[in-house]
Amino acid sequence: MKSAEILxxxxxxxxxxxxxxxxxxxxxxxxxxxxxxxxxxxxxxxxPDLILxxxxxxxxxxxxxxxxxxxxxxxxxxxxxxxxEEENIVKALDNGANDYLIKxxxxxxxxxxxxxxxxxxxxxxxxxxxxxxxxxDMNLRQVKKNNELLKLTATEFELLALFFKNEGRVLxxxxxxxxxxxxxxxxxxxxxxxFIAQLRKKIETEPNQPEFIITESGVGYRxxxxxx
Amino acid sequence: xxxxxxxxxxxxxxxxxxxxxxAMLFDVKPVMAAAVLSALVWNFFFIPPKFTLAIKSAExxxxxxxYFFVALVNAVLTTKIRRMEKEAQKREEKENTLxxxxxxLNSLSHELKTPISTIxxxxxxxxxxxxxxxxxxxxxxxxxxxxxxxxxxxxxxxLLNMSRLESGFIKPxxxxxxxxxxxxxxxxxxKEETQNKPIHVVVKDNLPLFKLDYGLVWQVLHNLLHNAIxxxxxxxxxxxxxxxxxxxxxxxxxxTGHGFPExxxxxxFEKFYRLKNSKTGGTGLGLxxxxxxxxxxxxxxxxxxxxxxxxxxxVEIPSELSYISHNVKP
Numbered sequence: 001m002k003s004a005e006i007l008x009x010x011x012x013x014x015x016x017x018x019x020x021x022x023x024x025x026x027x028x029x030x031x032x033x034x035x036x037x038x039x040x041x042x043x044x045x046x047x048p049d050l051i052l053x054x055x056x057x058x059x060x061x062x063x064x065x066x067x068x069x070x071x072x073x074x075x076x077x078x079x080x081x082x083x084x085e086e087e088n089i090v091k092a093l094d095n096g097a098n099d100y101l102i103k104x105x106x107x108x109x110x111x112x113x114x115x116x117x118x119x120x121x122x123x124x125x126x127x128x129x130x131x132x133x134x135x136x137d138m139n140l141r142q143v144k145k146n147n148e149l150l151k152l153t154a155t156e157f158e159l160l161a162l163f164f165k166n167e168g169r170v171l172x173x174x175x176x177x178x179x180x181x182x183x184x185x186x187x188x189x190x191x192x193x194x195f196i197a198q199l200r201k202k203i204e205t206e207p208n209q210p211e212f213i214i215t216e217s218g219v220g221y222r223x224x225x226x227x228x
Numbered sequence: 229x230x231x232x233x234x235x236x237x238x239x240x241x242x243x244x245x246x247x248x249x250x251a252m253l254f255d256v257k258p259v260m261a262a263a264v265l266s267a268l269v270w271n272f273f274f275i276p277p278k279f280t281l282a283i284k285s286a287e288x289x290x291x292x293x294x295y296f297f298v299a300l301v302n303a304v305l306t307t308k309i310r311r312m313e314k315e316a317q318k319r320e321e322k323e324n325t326l327x328x329x330x331x332x333l334n335s336l337s338h339e340l341k342t343p344i345s346t347i348x349x350x351x352x353x354x355x356x357x358x359x360x361x362x363x364x365x366x367x368x369x370x371x372x373x374x375x376x377x378x379x380x381x382x383x384x385x386x387l388l389n390m391s392r393l394e395s396g397f398i399k400p401x402x403x404x405x406x407x408x409x410x411x412x413x414x415x416x417x418x419k420e421e422t423q424n425k426p427i428h429v430v431v432k433d434n435l436p437l438f439k440l441d442y443g444l445v446w447q448v449l450h451n452l453l454h455n456a457i458x459x460x461x462x463x464x465x466x467x468x469x470x471x472x473x474x475x476x477x478x479x480x481x482x483x484t485g486h487g488f489p490e491x492x493x494x495x496x497f498e499k500f501y502r503l504k505n506s507k508t509g510g511t512g513l514g515l516x517x518x519x520x521x522x523x524x525x526x527x528x529x530x531x532x533x534x535x536x537x538x539x540x541x542x543v544e545i546p547s548e549l550s551y552i553s554h555n556v557k558p
Contacts, residue, residue, distance in 0.1 A: 084385075086401075086443065087401075104377070104381055173403075189403050189404045190404040190437050190550045190552050191552070193404050193405060193406050193409075193437055194437075194552055197406055197408075197409070208408065208412045208429075209412055209416065215409060215413055217413065217442055217443060217446060218401075218403075218442055218443050
C-alpha cells in the first residue's frame with residue numbers, strides 16, 4: 001500500500017521537526033508549510049491525504065484557512081491547537097475539521113487520530129462488526145457483548161450504531177443530537193447525558209470508567225473500539 | 229454685621245480657617261480661587277470704608293497684603309502635603325506589588341527551573357553519553373524528561389488560569405452534565421499522580437443533572453484532588469463526595485492526613501500562599517484558582533479540619549437541576 005501523504009501547516013519549527021520524525025518513523029510522507037498562504041498553495045499543488053492544521057498561524061487564522069480548504073478539499077483535516085478552550089475546537093469541528101489535538105499532545109494520540117481519520121467513516125453494512133468483544137449487527141439490529149445479547153432500546157441502538165460508524169473519531173454534542181433526535185433538539189443536551197449514561201451501563205464493563213465511550217470534555221464523545 | 233461684634237481683623241482669621249479647610253478637601257486650583265476670593269470679600273465687606281475695594285489706612289493695606297500672602301502659602305503648603313501623602317501611598321502599593329511579584333518569582337523560578345533543569349540535564353546525558361548508558365538508565369532518563377515536561381505543562385496551565393481570573397475573563401458556559409461522569413473523568417486524568425492509590429468516590433446514582441460549566445467544575449475538583457494527593461502522607465485516604473442540596477451541587481474532598489494548621493486555614497486560598505513549613509514544591513496557585521473559579525460560578529468554598537485529623541474542602545455551587553434521567557424510560 002502506498003504510504004499516506006500528510007501536509008503539516010504549522011509555523012513552529014520545533015513542532016515541524018517533532019511531527020516530521022514521528023510521522024516518517026511511522027511510514028507517512030510529510031510536507032511542511034509555515035504560513036497559511038504556503039499551506040493553501042501546497043495543498044492545491046499535490047492534494048495530500050490528510051492535513052494537520054495549526055489554528056495559530058502568523059498570516060491568517062487557522063479557522064479561515066480551514067474554511068478555504070473546505071471549499072474544495074474533501075480529505076481529513078485535523079486541527080492542532082494550544083487553546084484548550086472548547087469553543088475553538090467546537091467551532092473548528094463545525095467548520096469541517098475531522099478531529100483535533102491540543103498541544104502538548106502524546107505521540108500515540110496523534111497517530112491514533114491520524115489513522116482513524118484516514119480510515120474514514122466505516123461502511124457498517126449488513127455483516128456484523130465487532131470491537132473488543134462488542135458486536136453490532138445492523139441487519140438484525142442486535143448488539144452482543146462477549147456473545148451475550150444486550151437489550152438496547154431503539155434510541156440506544158441508533159446511538160451505538162453511529163458510534164460504530166465513526167470509531168475513533170470525536171462526535172460533538174450537536175452532531176449527536178442532530179443525527180439521533182433531529183435538528184429541533186440541538187440544545188437538549190440533557191437527553192444526550194441520560195442516554196450516554198444508560199448506554200454505558202449496558203456496554204461498559206465498568207460504567208464509571210468507560211473504555212468504549214470516552215468523554216471529550218466540553219466537546220462531545222469519542223467511541224474507542226480498537227487498541228490504538 | 230459680624231464686624232460689629234468682633235472687629236474686622238478677627239474676620240480675617242475666620243476666613244483664613246475657611247481657606248485652610250478648603251485646602252484639606254480640594255485641589256490646588258479651587259484653593260487658590262478661595263484664597264483670592266476671600267481676600268477680596270474681606271476687603272470689600274469688612275475693611276473700612278466698607279463696600280469698596282479701597283483701603284484707607286496703611287496698616288490695613290499691610291494687613292490685606294499679608295492676609296493674601298498667608299492664604300496663598302496655606303493653600304500651597306496643604307496641597308504639597310497632600311501630594312506627598314499620595315506619593316507615599318503609591319510607593320507602599322508599589323512595594324506590595326513588588327513583594328507579591330517577588331513571591332511569585334521565587335516560587336515560579338523554583339517550580340519551573342526544577343523541571344527545566346531535569347529536562348536539560350537528562351537530554352544532555354542522552355546526547356553525550358549515549359554509548360555509556362545502560363538501556364535501563366536511558367529509559368529512566370527519558371521518563372524523567374516526560375515527567376518534568378508534564379509538570380511544566382501543569383504549572384503553565386495554572387498561570388494561564390490565574391491570568392484568566394485576574395483579567396476577569398471567566399464567563400461560565402453552562403450545560404447539563406452528570407456529576408458522576410465528571411468525578412471519574414478527573415480521577416482518570418490524575419492516574420499518574422495517584423500511582424494506583426485509590427480515591428474513594430461516594431456519588432449516588434439518582435442525582436439530578438446539573439447545568440454548570442463542566443470545564444470549570446472539572447478544574448476545581450482537579451486542583452483540590454491534586455492538592456490532596458501532593459500534600460497528604462502516603463497512608464492517608466482521599467474521599468470525594470458529590471450530592472445535591474437545595475438547588476446546589478455540593479462537592480466534598482476529604483482526606484485522613486494531618487489537616488491544616490488552624491492559624492493558617494484562612495490563608496490557604498490566598499494567591500501564592502504556601503503553608504509555613506511546606507516542604508513539597510508548589511506555587512501556591514492551585515487553591516486560589518479553585519476559589520476564583522468557584523466564585524465565578526457564584527459558589528462558595530470552605531476548608532475545615534476534622535476532629536480526628538484530616539482536612540475537608542466543601543464546595544457549594546448553585547445550579548439548575550434536571551430530573552429528566554428519572555423520567556425517561558427508554
